[in-house]
Amino acid sequence: MWKLGWFLRDFLYDPELLAHEQVDEKALPGLRGVVKISHTVINGISLINLDGFAPASQWEELSAAPVSLASGSSSAEASR
DSSP states (O other), X not given: OHHHHHHHHHTTOXXXXXXXXXXXXXXXXXXXXXXXXXXXXXTTEEEEEEEEEEEGXXXXXXXXXXXXXXXXXXXXXXXO
16 A cells, blocks of 8 residues: 555645545546556566656656666656
8 A cells, every 4th residue: 555655645646635545536637747667578468567656746857867778668747
């Protein structure tokens, strides 16, 4: 649960609901942040991995960071 808490906090989820450990589906649309994903193929099945996430305010800082050696890795700004 703590990873979900970090994700919600970084994507600017309602702090009051988060403090009470409540997830309201109606409060999820509009969350903003940056996610880093990579693609992997295992036994012929293509998978998308969530490698990391951060607040949208860190987009420029993260996009300037050196690209990792993992092939197929990319970052995208998420809205919702």
